[in-house]
Amino acid sequence: xxxxxxxxxxxxxxxxxxxxxxxxxxxxxxxxxxxxxxxxxxxxxxxxxxxxxxxxxxxxxxxxxxxxxxxxxxxxxxxxxxxxxxxxxxxxxxxxxxxxxxxxxxxxxxxxxxxxxxxxxxxxxxxxxxxxxxxxxxxxxxxxxxxxxxxxxxxxxxxxxxxxxxxxxxxxxxxxxxxxxxxxxxxxxxxxxxxxxxxxx
Numbered sequence: 001x002x003x004x005x006x007x008x009x010x011x012x013x014x015x016x017x018x019x020x021x022x023x024x025x026x027x028x029x030x031x032x033x034x035x036x037x038x039x040x041x042x043x044x045x046x047x048x049x050x051x052x053x054x055x056x057x058x059x060x061x062x063x064x065x066x067x068x069x070x071x072x073x074x075x076x077x078x079x080x081x082x083x084x085x086x087x088x089x090x091x092x093x094x095x096x097x098x099x100x101x102x103x104x105x106x107x108x109x110x111x112x113x114x115x116x117x118x119x120x121x122x123x124x125x126x127x128x129x130x131x132x133x134x135x136x137x138x139x140x141x142x143x144x145x146x147x148x149x150x151x152x153x154x155x156x157x158x159x160x161x162x163x164x165x166x167x168x169x170x171x172x173x174x175x176x177x178x179x180x181x182x183x184x185x186x187x188x189x190x191x192x193x194x195x196x197x198x199x200x201x
Contacts, residue, residue: 004086004087005083005084005085006083008186010049011079011082012046012053012055013054013079014072014075014077016071016074017073017074017076018074019070020076024078024188024189030078032180032182033045033178035136037121037132038132038136039132039155039178040090040135040154040177040178041139041178042140042178043179043180046176047175047176054077055075055076058075061075079189079190080189082177083184083186084152084177086148086150086151088142099138099139103138105141118136119133119134121133128172139153143180150180150181153177157172157174157176159172159173160172
């Protein structure tokens with residue numbers, strides 16, 4: 001009953017400047033990510049209200065290009081306005097419980113078929129679980145089995161080093177959204193920088 005999120009949100013997608021310009025001008029569309037390690041399953045990924053994190057991501061890919069990912073020659077950020085629609089919101093206790101159950105049913109199916117479930121893994125040079133093979137499988141399993149037809153998946157992630165000793169806050173904490181239904185995206189824009197004379201707005 002309360003899974004529909006009608007409000008508009010702003011998200012940011014790190015990419016090459018040419019991709020940003022082509023999408024804003026309607027020459028191209030963003031393609032959903034379908035990697036087996038995607039954190040929130042398959043979809044078009046945005047950092048919720050976090051332009052800097054999107055730029056950091058694009059900049060990292062610029063200096064550390066990965067096989068299978070588009071080359072980023074000039075790191076840039078694409079802004080998007082969208083709704084979540086019927087959302088698997090993993091900040092909502094209801095969906096956390098449902099995802100736990102989805103894992104159980106996937107585990108039973110794997111045992112019945114005598115196959116091994118994928119596992120989340122650390123990426124090279126990181127202590128964070130950046131390769132979310134298990135999480136991706138559980139979310140995709142849940143979305144496939146549901147009759148609701150989910151439009152998006154939203155999750156919060158604790159990532160990076162603590163801000164200070166014993167801190168519960170980490171340097172890369174963020175909220176990500178994977179938009180599964182492209183019709184939820186209402187428009188794209190090029191983010192503007194704030195003018196110092198208007199920073200009271």
